[in-house]
């Protein structure tokens with residue numbers, strides 16, 4: 001059984017306009033998307049800007065509500081679950097965004113940022129939490145003595161490592177990466193991609209990996225899904241990707 005099985009996922013956004021903010025239209029951002037993702041597998045999601053990649057990612061994590069469709073995690077459909085019922089599933093699904101600076105609280109130390117999920121989910125506090133955070137820092141190639149530093153004291157690549165450490169903190173089964181290296185210098189991109197690959201080899205979680213750069217996607221993914229206008233028009237093994245005549 002796959003870790004994640006998405007069936008006929010649909011997401012329509014209401015478009016509002018005028019002074020009364022009346023609904024003036026509907027954007028069919030995701031229009032019947034189905035795919036599965038195995039444990040330890042990476043599925044790349046590519047397609048031109050606006051084709052619905054981010055919407056798929058956010059809907060799968062239930063950060064936004066699906067219009068219809070099933071999102072099965074270990075066979076359990078999480079699409080209809082309430083916020084409270086979702087709580088146990090939130091732990092196993094994490095996201096890494098494009099802009100690491102925007103997703104880090106500038107007033108929190110890096111150590112507190114990485115340790116926050118441990119507090120929120122009541123996993124560890126005090127010395128036990130510090131120990132786990134130090135271990136996470138090492139896993140992503142940061143030094144434990146950097147825990148006391150604030151986000152602005154890190155480089156772009158290091159900030160993305162902080163985001164990755166935070167995503168790893170609860171031992172996730174699925175990490176969604178939404179353009180995780182697009183905001184980084186080209187010379188740093190390969191380092192972060194190789195870190196992501198290395199972490200998966202050791203910890204066996206799955207990635208849903210969104211990027212517009214096909215070379216990056218092909219490098220990290222086992223299979224690649226191509227989206228166009230809200231639909232997946234092709235899913236190919238990465239070896240088949242460049243073999244088409």
Ligand code: ADP
Pocket residue numbers: 049050054
């Ligand atoms: P991306 O392609 O990375 O999603 P966008 O600039 O399209 O970047 O979107 C940035 C943010 O704005 C996202 O959170 C997205 O959900 C939201 N957004 C995108 N298009 C619209 C829209 N037409 N109306 C309202 N919000 C939008």
Ligand code: ADP
Pocket residue numbers: 013014015027028029047048049050051052053054055056
């Ligand atoms: P991608 O990630 O492939 O760039 P998105 O999922 O961000 O695509 O957007 C898909 C479509 O949905 C686009 O037409 C975008 O403008 C629209 N959209 C995204 N977010 C919103 C929103 N919050 N409200 C209205 N339309 C949105």
